[in-house]
Amino acid sequence: MAVRVQAEDFDVGAELEALTRGNHAIGGLTSFVGLVRDMHAKGPEAGRSVSAMTLEHYPGMTERQLEAIEAEARARWPLDATLIIHRHGRLEPGDRIVLVACASSHREAAFEACHFLIDWLKTRAPFWKREETPSGERWVEAKDSDNAAASRWSKKE
Amino acid sequence: MKLLYFAWLRTKIGLAEETVEPPAGIADVGGLVEWLKGRGPGYADALANLAVVKVAVNQEYVPFDHPVKPGDEVALFPPVTGG
Numbered sequence: 001m002a003v004r005v006q007a008e009d010f011d012v013g014a015e016l017e018a019l020t021r022g023n024h025a026i027g028g029l030t031s032f033v034g035l036v037r038d039m040h041a042k043g044p045e046a047g048r049s050v051s052a053m054t055l056e057h058y059p060g061m062t063e064r065q066l067e068a069i070e071a072e073a074r075a076r077w078p079l080d081a082t083l084i085i086h087r088h089g090r091l092e093p094g095d096r097i098v099l100v101a102c103a104s105s106h107r108e109a110a111f112e113a114c115h116f117l118i119d120w121l122k123t124r125a126p127f128w129k130r131e132e133t134p135s136g137e138r139w140v141e142a143k144d145s146d147n148a149a150a151s152r153w154s155k156k157e
Numbered sequence: 158m159k160l161l162y163f164a165w166l167r168t169k170i171g172l173a174e175e176t177v178e179p180p181a182g183i184a185d186v187g188g189l190v191e192w193l194k195g196r197g198p199g200y201a202d203a204l205a206n207l208a209v210v211k212v213a214v215n216q217e218y219v220p221f222d223h224p225v226k227p228g229d230e231v232a233l234f235p236p237v238t239g240g
Contacts, residue, residue, distance in 0.1 A: 056164060058213070058234070061216035097240070122237075124218070125239040125240065126239070127239025128163060128164035130164070139165045139235070142236030
């Protein structure tokens with residue numbers, strides 16, 4: 001159970017190893033790593049290249065909200081371990097932005113909780129991306145598709 | 158009351174944070190925002206379309222009819238784009 005908001009990069013292998021070490025009840029560990037892309041693949045910005053992005057966040061509220069959603073995931077699924085690391089500051093294409101990992105005795109819980117957490121992060125965690133492109137800097141707009149992805153988790157209740 | 162602005166709201170208003178004492182009678186976020194709009198063109202521009210403004214009071218998301226009181230930390234920001 002851990003939430004970290006940091007400027008520094010993280011070592012995925014070391015983090016996953018530490019998360020499950022000593023707990024042999026864990027049968028499945030899922031992880032999601034978000035990376036900085038060098039170009040928009042689709043949508044109105046398709047084809048526009050991105051040379052770097054800067055992530056701004058709301059210190060204090062970010063940690064509080066991440067801890068709340070982690071608790072929500074643990075209430076919904078039987079999880080043995082969870083981890084959310086989200087970076088802030090200036091990042092370049094290929095850099096890691098976020099790591100979400102969930103461990104459980106069964107794979108379904110681990111898969112679903114990981115998916116739930118990353119959908120939620122996209123729509124509720126107070127982070128904002130500012131892109132550097134050949135035509136200047138601009139704030140990334142929130143996507144309706146991200147809201148749709150997050151809303152299906154509330155429809156299940 | 159402490160106000161915080163993030164992303165393009167911060168850019169347009171020209172401040173990351175400030176401490177204000179709104180006049181008596183301002184009881185909720187909606188009233189606070191209307192008062193802020195009158196403080197200058199940057200505020201009016203940033204708060205022109207409230208459909209793209211989110212609010213947190215004391216670090217929890219709230220609707221525009223949520224009450225505000227002295228001592229609150231009120232943050233205004235655009236829809237988030239993390240992950």
